[in-house]
Amino acid sequence: MVPVIAIDRAAPRPLHRQLYEGLRVSITDGTLRAGQRLPSSRGLASELGLSRITVLNAYAQLLAEGYLQSRIGSGTVVCPSLPDQAGVWNPQAGNGERSRSARRRLSQRARLLDPVSLTHAAFGRNPESARSGAFVLGQVALSDFPFQLWKGLLTRRARATCTESLDYGDNVGSRALREEIASYLRTARATRCQADQIMIVSGSQQALEIATRVLLDPGDGVWMEEPGYRFARNIFRVHGCRIVPVRVDREGLDVHHGIKRYRSARAALVTPSHQYPTGVTMSASRRFQLLEWAERSGTWIIEDDYDSEYRFDSMPVGCLQGLDPAARVIYVGTFSKVLFPSLRLGYLVIPPDLMERFIAVRLAMDIAPPAFQQAVLADFIREGHFSRHLRRMRLLYAERRSVLVESIRNEFGDGAEITGEQAGMHLSLTLRGISDRHLAELAAQQNLWLAPLSYSYIEKNRRQGFILGFGSTSAEEIPAAVRKLRTLVDSARRVSLVKPQLVAS
Numbered sequence: 001m002v003p004v005i006a007i008d009r010a011a012p013r014p015l016h017r018q019l020y021e022g023l024r025v026s027i028t029d030g031t032l033r034a035g036q037r038l039p040s041s042r043g044l045a046s047e048l049g050l051s052r053i054t055v056l057n058a059y060a061q062l063l064a065e066g067y068l069q070s071r072i073g074s075g076t077v078v079c080p081s082l083p084d085q086a087g088v089w090n091p092q093a094g095n096g097e098r099s100r101s102a103r104r105r106l107s108q109r110a111r112l113l114d115p116v117s118l119t120h121a122a123f124g125r126n127p128e129s130a131r132s133g134a135f136v137l138g139q140v141a142l143s144d145f146p147f148q149l150w151k152g153l154l155t156r157r158a159r160a161t162c163t164e165s166l167d168y169g170d171n172v173g174s175r176a177l178r179e180e181i182a183s184y185l186r187t188a189r190a191t192r193c194q195a196d197q198i199m200i201v202s203g204s205q206q207a208l209e210i211a212t213r214v215l216l217d218p219g220d221g222v223w224m225e226e227p228g229y230r231f232a233r234n235i236f237r238v239h240g241c242r243i244v245p246v247r248v249d250r251e252g253l254d255v256h257h258g259i260k261r262y263r264s265a266r267a268a269l270v271t272p273s274h275q276y277p278t279g280v281t282m283s284a285s286r287r288f289q290l291l292e293w294a295e296r297s298g299t300w301i302i303e304d305d306y307d308s309e310y311r312f313d314s315m316p317v318g319c320l321q322g323l324d325p326a327a328r329v330i331y332v333g334t335f336s337k338v339l340f341p342s343l344r345l346g347y348l349v350i351p352p353d354l355m356e357r358f359i360a361v362r363l364a365m366d367i368a369p370p371a372f373q374q375a376v377l378a379d380f381i382r383e384g385h386f387s388r389h390l391r392r393m394r395l396l397y398a399e400r401r402s403v404l405v406e407s408i409r410n411e412f413g414d415g416a417e418i419t420g421e422q423a424g425m426h427l428s429l430t431l432r433g434i435s436d437r438h439l440a441e442l443a444a445q446q447n448l449w450l451a452p453l454s455y456s457y458i459e460k461n462r463r464q465g466f467i468l469g470f471g472s473t474s475a476e477e478i479p480a481a482v483r484k485l486r487t488l489v490d491s492a493r494r495v496s497l498v499k500p501q502l503v504a505s
Ligand SMILES: Cc1ncc(COP(=O)(O)O)c(C=O)c1O
Pocket: 138, 202, 203, 204, 205, 206, 229, 271, 276, 304, 306, 333, 334, 335, 336, 341, 346
């Protein structure tokens, strides 16, 4: 018996491929049973009106994949050891939906995180950033990036590519790029570092992941700024660390509060140059307290220095790592803010004695990012385009920042508190009498992108307000957008005032 196999002579797929697929489906859905004999190639060819070589090709493929067996004297049979339950492993049903969930157990760490839908993932890390409009958080002024120049460098590198460059490169990232970064960090960020301490990674998120793997075990306590950077929280959660929220005030992380809450934490993640999201700069006394506590208690400090190149009213503030005589700071930097986020390049500055451990953990993950992008970036820095770009963007963002602060003062007067406007590409706005999440949803319908401040808190006592990105919002758009925001806030406050009266009457 030959199962019904539809052969379409007009289809672009070769006939032997169609026959192979037809037979394979018949085997996997149980139409052809284990041990069942197949017609001879000559017989099947004449039955289906095909050439014998077509049938032989299809049989050969099924033999090679183990669906068929050929025995001298008994012809070709369906492999007798295949499971004989029709449809059990039909590849058409392979989406997992029919399986019992108990059999599809995932690791506990995967279950610690909320799943992210494909629709959200399609919009990048911040699904909301797919929305256009004012104040999108974390977006840089892409249209002001010297794109033609970058394309020129890409082309030049592509032309110069030789076969040697196809090999695995340096495991910690391109030497040329590490040299450029080290020299930039020493001058611009007062970092103590040599190229040999630098590891190129694909953004700060990966840097934090590597540092966590090297430094922390499940159950270890980690201080996190409260409010703080919520994308880092998931890394610590997934590694089973105990997250200890530590208050942030006008001087940055409150070290005494941290010591009171959890003295023996293994690590602290801090953003001292421009605290995320409040934007405060950690004071000198707090820096020394933190370093002193870290040395005394054997704690690692992870310094996330994500956007401090843009400082508007004073010279850039030096980093914490440069003040640390005890080499307890692991410094994390990224090109996502200063260039563009799809570049996916960042770096770690690692204390020399930990370098070999970091490399070992890194090699167990993914080795270095693609060498080609690294080479182009090294050219960009070496030829002076990077510092020129930074200077230009500092002026552009300074203007946007000033217009935003002025517009907020005009619209809200004393009714809103602004923090963090001295640096970076966002500021924080605290507002009383609103629910920031609810208002953000309403604002989205009006093309206004408001990141609720309350999302950045772990504990219940949350400030309400918004983190407003001004990187991709032009100075011309800002006044009207702030007016829109005030109208929304006014009506939300009116509703919350009216509501209790309605209930009372
Ligand atoms: C506090 C903080 N760190 C780091 C980053 C950059 O992350 P990445 O380098 O993975 O793009 C961001 C981006 O929004 C951030 O807000």
